[in-house]
Amino acid sequence: MGHNHAHGHQHNHPDLKGRNLLISILLNIIITVAQVIGGLVSGSLSLLSDALHNFSDVLSLIVSYIAAIYAKKEASTNKTFGYKRAEIIAAFVNSASLIVVAIILIKEAVERFFDTHPIQSNIVIWLSLLGIVANGLSVLLLKKDANTNMNMKSAYLHLLTDMLASVAVLIGGLVMKFYELYWVDALLTLCIAFYLIYVGYDLLKTSTRVLMLFTPNTIEINKIVEALHKIDTIKNVHHVHIWQLNEDEVHLEAHIDFDTDIRLSEFDAILEKIEEEVFHKFGINHVNIQPEYDKIDNKQIIVQD
Incomplete structure (x- = not known):
């Protein structure tokens, strides 16, 4: 018998979130066009690399915006x-x-x-300043939602890294202007690239874990089983699956053996205890339990379906 139990969640304001994403998209389109033109005119690879990063920002923000819209759609059959x-x-x-x-x-x-x-450093300096201001504004717009939403965090990271990249390009532009050390342009490009890998890898790993239905890092299955065994009449907990659907929902599915042939009303009371236990101790807000009595099946905690 299954049961779905959802406690209250903290909700973002989707209309405000969507508006902020749209503003960020427009700002990044302006930056990208300006930096591509400036990079070609000045001959700066770091400026062109910043433009390429900005272009990836535009695409990522569009993906984030579409995803935010779809996430609000109702379920269907x-x-x-x-x-x-x-x-x-x-x-x-x-x-x-x-x-x-x-x-x-x-x-x-x-x-x-x-x-x-040689590189025309004045163009690099002014366009990097444009990138810092525009991306800085976008970062401020998305910062709040980035704390509670993985999609918004990915967009926020794109913009934050691009703002930092623009700071690096500005420094490089000043060095080239006053010291004519043009190899700094390539060095800055390498620094930007390695920083992108650094910030992208962690989010890639986290989103992959969710998509692969891995158990969240913060949850230990053995501790959940131990906690449930302390509830009266529960004999065995097995065939456990725990996965994260999105930022708000963590699901638990399990088979539970009872030591007596309890009635359905008794099961409902025990199920209520299970839901409260796993929600308050482990943050699991959706529970689906299959009750059993003297059923012959695999009693291991984890069973490969």
């Missing part, structure tokens, strides 16, 4: 979970794109080390 995982998929795509962009930048930077040439 052929989509019983609705689109609750849309934002997790967006986070995975965005974090993977950060790493891909980084690899492209590393290749270009290595080639530039062996082919340095």
